[in-house]
Amino acid sequence: MDEWDLENADPNQQVGARHHTVPAFYLRRFANSQNQLWVRDRRSPMPGLRKESDLAVRDFYTFQNVHGEPDGRMEQVLQRVEGSAASALRRVTSSVTWGRPITPEDKTDLCIFVAFQYVRGLRKRREIELMSDFYVRVMRLNDPVGAGRQEVAAYRDMLRDFRTLEVASHPNEHVSLLGKLAEPLSEHLLQRPLTVFELTNGSLLTCDEPIVTFDDEEAAPDPVIPQARRRTRSRRRRGQRAIRQTKALVQVQSTRNRGLARVDEIVIPVGRRTLLVFSHPAAARPSHLRLTPEESQEVAEEVNTAILAQAYFMAFAHPDDRHLLADPLPDVGPLYRLGGVHPEQARVAGAAPSPLRPKLFGRR
Numbered sequence: 001m002d003e004w005d006l007e008n009a010d011p012n013q014q015v016g017a018r019h020h021t022v023p024a025f026y027l028r029r030f031a032n033s034q035n036q037l038w039v040r041d042r043r044s045p046m047p048g049l050r051k052e053s054d055l056a057v058r059d060f061y062t063f064q065n066v067h068g069e070p071d072g073r074m075e076q077v078l079q080r081v082e083g084s085a086a087s088a089l090r091r092v093t094s095s096v097t098w099g100r101p102i103t104p105e106d107k108t109d110l111c112i113f114v115a116f117q118y119v120r121g122l123r124k125r126r127e128i129e130l131m132s133d134f135y136v137r138v139m140r141l142n143d144p145v146g147a148g149r150q151e152v153a154a155y156r157d158m159l160r161d162f163r164t165l166e167v168a169s170h171p172n173e174h175v176s177l178l179g180k181l182a183e184p185l186s187e188h189l190l191q192r193p194l195t196v197f198e199l200t201n202g203s204l205l206t207c208d209e210p211i212v213t214f215d216d217e218e219a220a221p222d223p224v225i226p227q228a229r230r231r232t233r234s235r236r237r238r239g240q241r242a243i244r245q246t247k248a249l250v251q252v253q254s255t256r257n258r259g260l261a262r263v264d265e266i267v268i269p270v271g272r273r274t275l276l277v278f279s280h281p282a283a284a285r286p287s288h289l290r291l292t293p294e295e296s297q298e299v300a301e302e303v304n305t306a307i308l309a310q311a312y313f314m315a316f317a318h319p320d321d322r323h324l325l326a327d328p329l330p331d332v333g334p335l336y337r338l339g340g341v342h343p344e345q346a347r348v349a350g351a352a353p354s355p356l357r358p359k360l361f362g363r364r
Helices: 024-028 073-093 104-119 122-139 149-160 171-190 293-310 319-325 343-349
Strands: 036-041 048-051 194-198 212-214 229-231 246-248 251-254 265-271 274-278 288-290 314-317 336-339
Touching: 024 073, 036 319, 073 104, 073 171, 073 194, 073 265, 104 171, 104 194, 104 265, 104 274, 122 171, 122 251, 122 336, 122 343, 212 293, 265 293, 314 319, 336 343
Parallel strands: 194 288
Antiparallel strands: 036 048, 036 314, 194 274, 212 265, 229 246, 251 336, 265 274
């Protein structure tokens, strides 16, 4: 990416605009000549044609700055990430340059794009909201001043009861984390060999969470730690009894996958018959691979199944590939799991979030 003076950029640009959580240039790679896609939206009973310009959310990346004003500079950052990635993607997938080694600059731009795409969507924002909600409960806030033992116990029970109380974080929480989350992910991706796969048969689809992972190990989630608490001893000093403290270790585990650092392959479809594959760091693969028709069909089925399994709200296909979205999307499962907590808390956290939509800037 070119150097850019973010500090002096106009904060009013992109405020009030519709922001794509999946970039428009990316969606157009699956669209027809009229920029239409065949869309399966879990909020609608039937799929249908939609223009890529309609698949956006107003002010999704607008945040409230230190002056208390709406600020659109994060959307400007993402636009620059997308512009660099779009140019790099055209070069690495062009038939003219097919087979040439991917330049370090193009690989860097693609790694940054994939890293931001992994953390910028509605699922990640809702995941952050739910984790923030749980964190507030664990901290218990402050006990009511002047309340008796029964009132304090009732207050703590209310905080622990996930069914009656929800603490919603501001969209700023998600926006402020985008760069912090994307930077280490892009550095990790740079350590992996990058290969462009071209399919000669079958078709690929994509969704609003288009990055999938594959691993030769068992796909079952890692176990979470059991609940354990350690109470420190109190001491009497000058006739006063110090407050007895309780220490607990809590584990928060995302359900999206086993973690990008641990999987064998990280895959993102970038066209009807084109894949970007980040292989295991120890793997040896060329920069470009053209698959046979049999291999292409097998890969397309495997990737499409994984894409549909993690679609949050929407899945997209070329209008000529409507058969790929003939069935409703699979239900969304839990976004995270908890260890080291009360079984009831773990059970409620292990359910699908309701509602699915996260809080949006200026509205819910």
